[in-house]
Amino acid sequence: MSRKLEVLRALIAAWKAGDIEGVLGHLHEDVVWHYAAAVAPPARGKAKARKFLETFRPQLGEVRWRLVDFAETGERLFVEGVEDYTQTDGAVVVAPYAGVFEFDGDLVIGWRDYVDVGVMEAQKAGGPASAWVLALADRPAI
Secondary structure, three states: OOHHHHHHHHHHHHHHOOOHHHHHOOEEEEEEEEOOOOOOOOEEOHHHHHHHHHHHHHHEEEEOOEEEEEEEEOOEEEEEEEEEEEEOOOOEEEEEEEEEEEEEOOEEEEEEEEEOHHHHHHHHOOOOOOHHHHHHHOOOOO
16 A cells, blocks of 8 residues: 555544544644635645644534545645535535645645535535435445
């Protein structure tokens, strides 16, 4: 298995467990994280990443984030996955996404998530996931 994929899986496991320090342990001090690329400005630096995580994580109950495919070239790991979680208010959010992770050694220094925020917001407001979103999300995890 790819070392970069192992690091990302460890980061995902920390996020699922609600372990913010564990997530941050996989991020470079100078990380640039586009948590909603082209929708919101990135979190620049570990302190800003911490602030985002500490704001967002308390809104989540169960997290089922999973990867369905990946490719690697040089210091980049490209992934396709599913953001899948239940908020503390009971809303279920399921959104296919693509992500790009750039590494400096074993630390993530660049992170770009490409996701349809509108799909997520509609579900946060209580709407159901569409049949095509569910079909994309129903693929087996790697």
